[in-house]
Amino acid sequence: MAEAMKQPAAKRSASSFADYAPTYGAAAALLLLVLANVLLTPNFADVDNFRNILVQVTPTMLVAIGMTFVIATGGIDLSVGSLMAIASAVAAISLDYGAYPAILAALLVVTLIGAFSGWLISAFKIQPIIVTLALLIAGRGIAQVISNGGQLIPFSNPSFEFWGKDSLFGILPVPILVMALIIGLAIFILRATIFGRHVIAVGGNENAARLSGISVNRTKIMVYALSGLLAGIAGLIYTARLGASDASQVGQTIELDAIAATVVGGTALTGGRATVIGTVIGALIMQIITTSFNMNGIKFSYALVIKAAIILFVVYLQRPKSH
Amino acid sequence: MNIEPLLRMQNIRKVFSGVVALDDVDFTLERGEVHSLVGENGAGKSTLIKVMTGAYNRDGGEMFYEGKAVNFRTPEEAQNAGVVAVYQEVNLLMFRSVAENMFLGREPRRFGLIDWARMYREAGEVLRNLGLQIDPKAILGSLNIASRQMIAIARGVSLGAKILVLDEPTSSLTEREVSLLYDVIRRLKEQGTGIVYISHRFDELYAVCDKVTILRDGKFIATRPLAGLERIDLVCLMLGKQREDLEKKGATAFGEHHEAQISETLLETENLTRGRRLRNVSLRAGRGEILGMAGLLGSGRTEVARAVFGADAVDKGKVSLEGKQLKLNSPNDAIKAGIAFLSEDRKAEGIVPEWSVRENMTLAALPALTSLGVVSRAKQTEIVEKFMRRLGIKASSGEQKIRELSGGNQQKVLLARWLCKNPKFLILDEPTRGIDIGAKGEIQGLINELADEGLGVLMISSELEELVEGSDRVVVMRDGECAAELRGKDISQDSIIKAMATE
Numbered sequence: 001m002a003e004a005m006k007q008p009a010a011k012r013s014a015s016s017f018a019d020y021a022p023t024y025g026a027a028a029a030l031l032l033l034v035l036a037n038v039l040l041t042p043n044f045a046d047v048d049n050f051r052n053i054l055v056q057v058t059p060t061m062l063v064a065i066g067m068t069f070v071i072a073t074g075g076i077d078l079s080v081g082s083l084m085a086i087a088s089a090v091a092a093i094s095l096d097y098g099a100y101p102a103i104l105a106a107l108l109v110v111t112l113i114g115a116f117s118g119w120l121i122s123a124f125k126i127q128p129i130i131v132t133l134a135l136l137i138a139g140r141g142i143a144q145v146i147s148n149g150g151q152l153i154p155f156s157n158p159s160f161e162f163w164g165k166d167s168l169f170g171i172l173p174v175p176i177l178v179m180a181l182i183i184g185l186a187i188f189i190l191r192a193t194i195f196g197r198h199v200i201a202v203g204g205n206e207n208a209a210r211l212s213g214i215s216v217n218r219t220k221i222m223v224y225a226l227s228g229l230l231a232g233i234a235g236l237i238y239t240a241r242l243g244a245s246d247a248s249q250v251g252q253t254i255e256l257d258a259i260a261a262t263v264v265g266g267t268a269l270t271g272g273r274a275t276v277i278g279t280v281i282g283a284l285i286m287q288i289i290t291t292s293f294n295m296n297g298i299k300f301s302y303a304l305v306i307k308a309a310i311i312l313f314v315v316y317l318q319r320p321k322s323h
Numbered sequence: 324m325n326i327e328p329l330l331r332m333q334n335i336r337k338v339f340s341g342v343v344a345l346d347d348v349d350f351t352l353e354r355g356e357v358h359s360l361v362g363e364n365g366a367g368k369s370t371l372i373k374v375m376t377g378a379y380n381r382d383g384g385e386m387f388y389e390g391k392a393v394n395f396r397t398p399e400e401a402q403n404a405g406v407v408a409v410y411q412e413v414n415l416l417m418f419r420s421v422a423e424n425m426f427l428g429r430e431p432r433r434f435g436l437i438d439w440a441r442m443y444r445e446a447g448e449v450l451r452n453l454g455l456q457i458d459p460k461a462i463l464g465s466l467n468i469a470s471r472q473m474i475a476i477a478r479g480v481s482l483g484a485k486i487l488v489l490d491e492p493t494s495s496l497t498e499r500e501v502s503l504l505y506d507v508i509r510r511l512k513e514q515g516t517g518i519v520y521i522s523h524r525f526d527e528l529y530a531v532c533d534k535v536t537i538l539r540d541g542k543f544i545a546t547r548p549l550a551g552l553e554r555i556d557l558v559c560l561m562l563g564k565q566r567e568d569l570e571k572k573g574a575t576a577f578g579e580h581h582e583a584q585i586s587e588t589l590l591e592t593e594n595l596t597r598g599r600r601l602r603n604v605s606l607r608a609g610r611g612e613i614l615g616m617a618g619l620l621g622s623g624r625t626e627v628a629r630a631v632f633g634a635d636a637v638d639k640g641k642v643s644l645e646g647k648q649l650k651l652n653s654p655n656d657a658i659k660a661g662i663a664f665l666s667e668d669r670k671a672e673g674i675v676p677e678w679s680v681r682e683n684m685t686l687a688a689l690p691a692l693t694s695l696g697v698v699s700r701a702k703q704t705e706i707v708e709k710f711m712r713r714l715g716i717k718a719s720s721g722e723q724k725i726r727e728l729s730g731g732n733q734q735k736v737l738l739a740r741w742l743c744k745n746p747k748f749l750i751l752d753e754p755t756r757g758i759d760i761g762a763k764g765e766i767q768g769l770i771n772e773l774a775d776e777g778l779g780v781l782m783i784s785s786e787l788e789e790l791v792e793g794s795d796r797v798v799v800m801r802d803g804e805c806a807a808e809l810r811g812k813d814i815s816q817d818s819i820i821k822a823m824a825t826e
Binding site for chain 2: 192193194195197198200201204205207208209210211212213214215272273
């Protein structure tokens with residue numbers, strides 16, 4: 001039963017194109033969207049406007065990057081919005097101790113909660129969608145308890161607000177800087193570090209990963225902790241920009257945008273294939289749709305429907321062609 | 324009077340995207356007959372069952388049920404006609420009652436509502452008829468696994484089944500529970516139900532079945548009454564061996580018998596036990612020795628490998644390497660100690676399909692190639708180049724995706740995954756299954772070389788030639804136990820088959 005050797009040369013170029021095709025599709029969609037807006041939307045092609053889009057996309061972007069790691073293992077994290085709220089509330093009530101202790105406390109809490117869901121998922125084999133759904137519900141409640149029943153907590157703390165409102169050299173908003181840094185780090189971690197390789201291996205073939213000595217449980221716990229940490233940073237930046245903590249509103253339904261951004265970017269929901277750059281593109285697509293509809297005075301409710309249509313279309317373009 | 328058998332399948336053919344899964348298979352089942360289907364992996368048992376019960380549509384052949392030509396297009400159609408497959412208890416609803424499970428989807432109704440009284444009554448009748456003392460109102464999840472298994476059967480009976488297909492019905496039962504199953508089967512037999520019984524355990528076949536049909540590589544081999552059929556002949560039929568062929572030599576790249584002088588014990592297991600799958604398995608393997616392991620499907624050979632590697636938790640038992648006892652908590656412990664394990668299931672447990680040759684090959688070695696958390700691409704490439712050359716892996720480059728390679732080359736990459744870690748003990752589960760002849764010979768030659776270099780090798784294989792010519796010693800597994808240990812001149816296909824088959 002001789003197995004025919006496949007032709008490596010021809011096969012290879014085809015496959016490496018297929019590898020990036022999903023991301024190319026998303027990139028093309030983004031380009032098209034920008035072009036259409038430059039032509040049709042007044043004042044779209046304006047530096048201020050681009051800066052504004054980037055500041056606005058920051059929370060979704062950070063959460064989506066965490067989501068990319070989670071989805072790469074074949075899981076999902078619905079709790080990110082509630083974790084943003086918890087981070088926001090914890091920081092707001094502890095600002096009296098100083099901006100940095102408050103930031104540290106907030107990030108520590110959400111990272112631990114993320115690790116806790118990872119533990120439930122890996123040690124007890126509960127489905128990620130169930131664990132994080134439970135946390136989506138409970139987390140919002142916890143955030144409201146912390147913030148005294150979900151009241152708006154205004155604050156005035158310049159060194160905290162710096163992270164949301166200030167600009168470096170008067171032109172580069174701090175959130176954009178943080179976002180760029182995290183994007184760069186995430187690309188590096190996923191591609192070059194042992195943790196990133198383990199994440200993809202666990203999603204690509206969990207049995208093979210386990211039999212190769214990878215601690216599947218630890219990898220999953222770390223992935224959910226990372227998602228919690230990034231949701232926390234997103235929540236703090238959002239809160240700092242607002243100048244108040246709004247535990248009942250911050251991060252509402254952000255998990256849906258984050259999942260959409262990840263999937264549109266070409267990360268496979270089944271795990272084992274993930275691209276941070278794709279997610280960055282996906283998040284930008286989501287944000288530009290929202291912004292351009294705002295600028296054209298189209299109702300938000302229409303924007304939702306069109307967003308959904310674009311998601312379906314891009315994902316349709318990326319569907320697997322063979323096997 | 325009815326002279327037609329209950330079910331007659333003739334010249335059944337089934338093709339999956341060009342691969343012939345069933346070729347010209349005949350199967351006949353009489354009323355009140357328990358008929359076993361046997362065969363090794365890929366023989367076509369489950370495909371035949373699925374054709375029989377409407378889960379697959381056949382591509383050729385005819386099927387007569389109670390004398391009439393039938394063509395079940397869905398499992399539902401087959402079920403309504405009385406041909407029911409009983410799968411493992413996992414298909415039941417844990418939080419509903421016994422009766423609800425039995426009548427799921429066809430609950431008796433009155434005025435559009437479920438007639439609970441009637442449902443419990445009828446469920447109770449069916450259970451009593453089978454000699455089962457189970458309360459129809461009990462919540463399924465509160466029952467033990469054996470009872471759940473019986474409920475799955477009772478569900479089939481209450482559907483009015485004339486043919487019941489039992490696929491590995493005892494795999495999760497204890498010995499006492501198995502006898503309960505036998506009682507149920509005997510009652511069904513008396514009532515004229517035809518039963519298709521699939522099991523790897525010979526003891527069960529001989530205890531409960533009237534006839535056996537043997538399949539091999541999708542082909543019909545024979546149907547025989549079990550009474551008077553010697554076990555060794557049954558094994559020969561399953562493996563496709565003539566008893567007189569068993570002396571043939573030189574069919575593998577191991578050449579003539581591999582003979583090593585073993586002085587030092589490398590790996591030792593003591594009383595490895597895991598439920599009924601492994602029972603007090605104690606083995607010893609020497610440095611530089613190729614220890615062959617034979618056994619039919621389900622005999623416990625893969626379970627031994629997984630237990631030694633820490634992949635499955637054992638109930639009791641010890642494993643030591645170089646005299647040091649190992650923790651058996653996870654594969655990671657075994658790997659750190661210097662054990663490597665090539666799984667028999669390349670696709671499910673070996674390759675990461677979307678990854679390149681480089682990433683697949685270095686998966687287990689990553690910690691050694693990493694400094695400050697960053698994986699060194701240069702070190703990866705070094706390993707990949709070395710082993711692609713050494714094992715003659717045919718790929719356009721280390722960056723080609725592994726799923727594009729042939730089975731033999733995939734297997735070589737997975738072997739390299741372990742060899743690059745310089746293991747002390749190598750467990751190979753079916754190292755040459757499903758790969759082309761060229762790669763097969765190369766891998767066999769490599770195993771020989773590795774043993775000569777001082778590695779200990781446990782080689783599990785279904786290919787008797789490979790075991791006979793490659794092993795220094797052969798352990799034969801049967802029903803989770805070491806049934807025999809053969810060495811030197813005693814190692815022959817004949818002696819292995821005998822040990823596989825008989826008490």
